[in-house]
Amino acid sequence: MKKLIASSPVLDGTTKMPHYTIQLLGEGGVGKTAWIKKIREDIFEKKYVGTVGLEVHPYHVETNHGIITLTLYDYYGRQEYAGPVKPTDKADATILMFDLSRKSSHKNLDYWYQQTHGEPVFVVGNKNDLEAVFTPTYHTEHDLPYWTASAKTGTIHDLLIPILRHLTGHDDLVIQGV
Ligand SMILES: Nc1nc2c(ncn2[C@@H]2O[C@H](COP(=O)(O)OP(=O)(O)OP(=O)(O)O)[C@@H](O)[C@H]2O)c(=O)[nH]1
Numbered sequence: 001m002k003k004l005i006a007s008s009p010v011l012d013g014t015t016k017m018p019h020y021t022i023q024l025l026g027e028g029g030v031g032k033t034a035w036i037k038k039i040r041e042d043i044f045e046k047k048y049v050g051t052v053g054l055e056v057h058p059y060h061v062e063t064n065h066g067i068i069t070l071t072l073y074d075y076y077g078r079q080e081y082a083g084p085v086k087p088t089d090k091a092d093a094t095i096l097m098f099d100l101s102r103k104s105s106h107k108n109l110d111y112w113y114q115q116t117h118g119e120p121v122f123v124v125g126n127k128n129d130l131e132a133v134f135t136p137t138y139h140t141e142h143d144l145p146y147w148t149a150s151a152k153t154g155t156i157h158d159l160l161i162p163i164l165r166h167l168t169g170h171d172d173l174v175i176q177g178v
């Protein structure tokens with residue numbers, strides 16, 4: 001397994017809250033925006049509206065180790081919606097997302113992995129509420145952490161806990177208040 005390097009939290013001069021930037025990358029329609037909505041508003045939307053370029057969302061998460069501020073980078077997945085936007089080299093963590101019910105989205109992970117600028121990278125198989133139609137192998141081939149989730153039936157904990165534990169170094173971190 002590749003060594004995962006925990007980055008230091010950036011401390012804001014006034015609030016002293018740790019801050020991390022997390023980017024979501026993956027083929028169009030895999031559920032990146034759905035997860036952002038789930039995290040920020042606890043809503044699941046059936047309607048698909050492809051993201052144009054990049055949408056940036058601030059989010060505060062309350063944990064047993066204090067409040068953590070996150071900046072969530074929600075990228076286009078459809079190349080025709082990319083415009084001049086490229087994935088950032090400033091992310092503290094990258095989620096590479098694919099759709100467990102669509103094999104092409106798993107095949108395309110390599111393209112998105114090449115767009116990242118370093119570890120840690122987490123692979124998430126989204127839509128585990130649907131029938132899985134293939135066996136994912138990308139994470140084992142590339143020795144990356146992997147889990148499955150669903151923006152429809154899952155919770156914020158499913159997506160964020162492993163990442164926040166890794167970034168903070170607190171193996172007992174839990175999210176509170178949601
Ligand atoms: N059943 C199911 N549907 C989901 C899930 N996550 C997202 N969807 C649906 O999949 C479609 C695409 O979701 P988006 O979140 O817009 O996909 P995206 O990855 O942001 O797509 P782009 O912005 O084009 O890159 C929408 O119709 C969502 O309702 C899930 O976990 N389960």
Ligand SMILES: [Mg+2]
Nearest residue numbers: 032033050051
């Ligand atoms: Mg989107």
